[in-house]
Amino acid sequence: MLLRLPAPLRRSFKRTLKATSFWQENYTILREFKHFPLVAILAIGCAMGAASFEGFSFGFLLAFLQSLVNPDAPPFHTGLGWFDQWILGVSESSTNRLYRVSALILAATWIRSGFNYLTQVYTELTQQKLVDRLRKQIFEQLQALSLGYFSKTNSGELLNTLTSEIGRLQAAFGLLSFIITRSLTLTVYVYLMFRLSWQLSIVSLTLFILLSVALSGLMTRIRQASTGVSSSNGRFTATAMEFINGIRTVQAFATQDFERRRFYKASSDVLDASMKATKGYALVRPLAEALATTVLIGMIILALTLFVTNGIMQTATLLTFLFILFRLVPALHEINGSRAAMGGFWGSLNNIRELLETENKPYLKDGHLPFSELRQAVTFKSVDFGYDSEQFVLNNINLTIKQGEMTALVGASGAGKTTLVDLIPRFYDPTRGGIFIDGVDLREFQINSLRRRFAIVSQDTFIFNTTVHDNIAYGTEGATEDDIIEVAKLANALEFIQEMPEGFDTRLGDRGVRLSGGQRQRIAIARAILRNPDILILDEATSALDSISERLIQASLEKLAEGRTVIAIAHRLSTIIRADKVVVMEQGRVVEEGSYQELLDQRGKLWNYHQMQYEVGDRGNVGAIAEATITGATNTEQF
Template structure:
């Protein structure tokens, strides 16, 4: 591996990177490597043939031999040109394939992660890792392959020519090699730290852009443009400063190599003159040696800079594998089973749960959501309502106890069979940047256009959709930014309706609707929920008047449960909340 300055961890990562990718793209790399070897051989041959060119033209003066040599030179450079073409083409194809492969691998890993993973990792950090780090992986592999094949063999071939023609001069020239390596090692110590800082600044830029696109209304309303501009300017300056620092370090190898190479070549020329003029050596041998020495300069310089390039790329490779190797926060049980068919009864048995250690959210909850009935969850923010929903959807595992559907602990069932049984509409409606038909159709991939329209009609969305220029083929924009909040909500409800699942979860699903639309949705939901287990989280109690059961949460515990009539008669928490809302409305 490339040098002692790389840590054992980095060497292992490079080995892993090559192992993971080289075999998959072996055919492309084999062709590229063969082409590199041809480039190396023809480069050495171009130095070797200088001896015959000079001797035949200056010493022998044989025109026939000169013409043959001229043809040989043309052949050598033509072969080298085609070899360089194939080297670049196949290396690029392999590299592009590696980028695509790594991006797919990272994204698949992201899809496997649970919700807690995304709670703890900023989206801007994830974006940089998916885009930049895959590029870094390709850059490291390209550097390793080209340096260890093309540059190394080119240098070996030219050194062989030099030693064959002038062994003593070659030894003298190599005195300067260790000095160059020592100079590059000094530069290496600064590269890693600067690269880490640059990636951190790139993440900050992505974060600012994300916040700007999502929060543009707040930025405009509160005139925050100058603050956002200042933050972006600071982040961009940081990236620019560190990029300039890296450029300086990478370029610093040039004066080192140029100076040492100049001294070596000057010394070789001076000694060559003495050898030719005073000791009778042929000028062809000296010209061949000097040509080989000059041609060896570029591959030697690239090899010297290789460690700087690898070290810069290894920052991204480390971050990429850090993401790929991060443990899955939520996994299926070993030998998980399909969730058996049933009516959809949900039970919580002594469930305790906390997002953060020693900060419990739910305390020994025992609940039953009757099959085919509507159950409403009511309570103040932070009382545990959304956490109950998250556990039902198996976004998290409980710390203690079990969540069962039809008597089966969902911890031991496949995620796919569980999710097929559920449909969900949240208060923060999310739409994909595609058409209305696409977004509704996600509820059931096999649905026909007629099915989608029927769901939209049931959700009171069909009329406003048809008034749009492209109807169901209207693009909704980034997260539905071309639609109003109520329109987005109704499309999300239509998506849930299309799913035809046994369990329906509505988390403030009608919060963005006006009174007329809400009345239509309530009527549609009554049809939709018939015979299905429905769980509704609601702050507006008008939306749950038809609920079969109401559960009142307080500080992570069940404070009250029963029908609305029973809870109003008890004059407890629900009764006070009910009276407060309706008195305030009046």
């Protein structure tokens, strides 16, 4: 028969195991301490100093009480010859000893206060450094993750983890440092108590341990409630962010009531979850206090009846013992209260750890070859790709994009054009097959060196909340004022920039709210021109422009495209008539390839699109389209 341990022992064993796995589970966070060991060691060192001097003051207090209560009794001594002689002054009169001990208590108290101050400074510094490291770690993690992660993760929740949850974790570590420093003081108290009376110490400590065990169940529930607080906070931030970012749509669709209900519910959920957690941890302290006071009173009665009246213990010793016990009880309360409050932050710890963990997250493996330039071609060989492993959005793509040529991708919305283009700067890697640059698999190249040779102008250009100048210069080091003006001119943006109140120094607001869609795109084009890329990707680069601006920009893009490799996605056929190769896509497959005129002559898919867009009768030709474009007679219908 198996030996069955009593329940409290089993629980305590499990807790010890948990404590070990706590280290393993939270290694991602705890390992950060190695970056600032000195500050952490100083914090603990000072806490130990404070605890020791607290101990000394109690020792001196005992000497003081003895001299006061029973001046004729042999003086208190430590057994350390020089210390007793020179410091405690055992051979001096009782009055002198009283003065000396008073001075010693005072000195110990001041030194302890100094250590307490330093402990606070260093523990605060440790927390700040930890939080700083964690924020940077999260940043590195977010930088390293492939874009696939972000399309599956709510940005509001990420923001919540990076801001609120980090703040909550800082508070949790504040409490942890407090628990550690108070525990050191408690150790000194316990040591002194045992020195004074081991019997009383055993009784009182057993009672306090039982008290702690009784509170453990409550702690577990607090931790669970705290996970609820973290997730409701995440949902709230996500809802608030969506509301703010989508405010135009909300107003346009008059969905204020719907949004109000969503926002109010998210806010109430935070309230409910916090209340649940608060009810738990607010109970710990008063409960612990009431129970501990009961223990304390019991101890006094026990000590008086069993020890003092029988002469086993001196009154001064009992007084010192009780004095320490009176200090120990609030310290225990503080520790219990902090443990409970820490439980309230458990969810934050889980959130951050979850974000920092590297398993089950998509990363792009960096290659080792520096990429210098495209010399011959980018080749897709039997490429399949799916954002989810179950469903492919690109199927068996075989395609050659020649250096120096313009390749245009055409197809209905959702056909997979953007996805295909996103594979070339390695925003994603193919699920099957491979993409090769001059015969070398893309995955062999260092990602950054590869991306540096690209410029992308897309449908949703991101404008940073900084000046026009900095937005154009973004990603290109060493650009001069003249370069910036030159590219703004080429992108047909100079005129509107000069009309702005502070010209190139005008700040563009959050996401460039101070610009029209067309202006945003022209800034993006200027940014791309400045980059002087090897491969230029235009993902509906001129979609937000009116036909006059489009024609002007088309001319600058053509100039920019000269001698470069251009991959252009276009809904308006007018922008790709001069392409060297047109690739028509349908449902993730390449269905036609050839020059514009060749494809028209085939009377296939492109011909259908062409018919829809230009309505030029049953025989379209490139010359007619060029004519139609130049006269601005394009049909606005797009596919």
